[in-house]
Amino acid sequence: MFRLDQKAALVTGGGSGIGRAISETFASAGASVGILDLDEAASGETVAAIAAAGGRAEFFPCDISDKDSVEGAVSAAAASFGRIDALVNNAGIANIGTATTTSEEDFDRVFRVNAKGVFLCLQAVLPRMVEAGGGVVLNMSSIAAVTGLKDRFAYSASKGAVHTMTLSVAADYIAHGIRCNAICPARVHTPFVDGYLARNYPDNREEMFEKLSKVQPIGRMARPDEIARLALYLCSDDASYITAQTYEIDGGYMNLRP
Ligand SMILES: NC(=O)c1ccc[n+]([C@@H]2O[C@H](COP(=O)([O-])OP(=O)(O)OC[C@H]3O[C@@H](n4cnc5c(N)ncnc54)[C@H](O)[C@@H]3O)[C@@H](O)[C@H]2O)c1
Numbered sequence: 001m002f003r004l005d006q007k008a009a010l011v012t013g014g015g016s017g018i019g020r021a022i023s024e025t026f027a028s029a030g031a032s033v034g035i036l037d038l039d040e041a042a043s044g045e046t047v048a049a050i051a052a053a054g055g056r057a058e059f060f061p062c063d064i065s066d067k068d069s070v071e072g073a074v075s076a077a078a079a080s081f082g083r084i085d086a087l088v089n090n091a092g093i094a095n096i097g098t099a100t101t102t103s104e105e106d107f108d109r110v111f112r113v114n115a116k117g118v119f120l121c122l123q124a125v126l127p128r129m130v131e132a133g134g135g136v137v138l139n140m141s142s143i144a145a146v147t148g149l150k151d152r153f154a155y156s157a158s159k160g161a162v163h164t165m166t167l168s169v170a171a172d173y174i175a176h177g178i179r180c181n182a183i184c185p186a187r188v189h190t191p192f193v194d195g196y197l198a199r200n201y202p203d204n205r206e207e208m209f210e211k212l213s214k215v216q217p218i219g220r221m222a223r224p225d226e227i228a229r230l231a232l233y234l235c236s237d238d239a240s241y242i243t244a245q246t247y248e249i250d251g252g253y254m255n256l257r258p
Helices: 017-028 040-052 067-081 104-132 153-176 191-200 205-214 224-235
Strands: 008-012 032-037 056-061 086-089 135-140 178-185 246-249
Touching (some): 008 104, 017 040, 032 040, 032 067, 056 067, 086 224, 104 135, 104 153, 135 153, 135 224, 153 178
Parallel strands (some): 008 032, 032 056, 135 178
């Protein structure tokens, strides 16, 4: 169950956090993993960890918000692996602000990475999957796409775009044997969260960490490997009947009340 033997998967943002856990989990399930990331040092660590565990991974430097960079990285990965079976659109950036406190620059920056970045990766990978006769796309959305979170205006809007791109791709490519789903995590303990706390709460980081943990009814944040296992299932042939779905993985956040 849940194997990816002989398959190649591209993971954007595979250098850190959830993307790193997905890369490691996919490699241990037999996949060759292409890590598309801006951060060479962090991606190098992921590649080394996968190699040390006996898996195969390669780093392809990539800024997902830049069309030429994406096309170059995807071409290099396709040449190296000879196939692309799965694309995990995971890379994303955070932003704090309301509709009136978010600057135009921040809004554009968040959309360039979180929404346009997904679009550019889809444009580069989908024609190759169509030619190969199938594939699977998994997008990293967030509960921010499906509920009202305070002070996350641009971020939530960008994840809303990820949500609807998931449904469009599922509809447009179902006849080509391509499945497309999304995962919507609540808070996951990654450098994304640590960076947010360091920037915004330098004096009471631990107190805020505790507070953010308790927001999830289960009493803690998710671990990246818990998200990675759902990603593995959705990208494996065991999920062959699942498309156009968005999965909340949230420690009870959406459906339980205190
Ligand atoms: N951590 C959470 O609580 C949480 C919750 C819900 C959704 N998410 C989503 O999960 C995804 C991963 O989050 P994380 O917490 O692992 O983040 P992270 O900051 O730990 O890792 C993100 C990775 O993406 C890379 N990246 C950023 N911009 C890029 C670009 N333009 N091109 C290529 N790579 C780029 C970074 O270098 C980094 O390696 C994001 O899309 C995020 O919105 C995170």
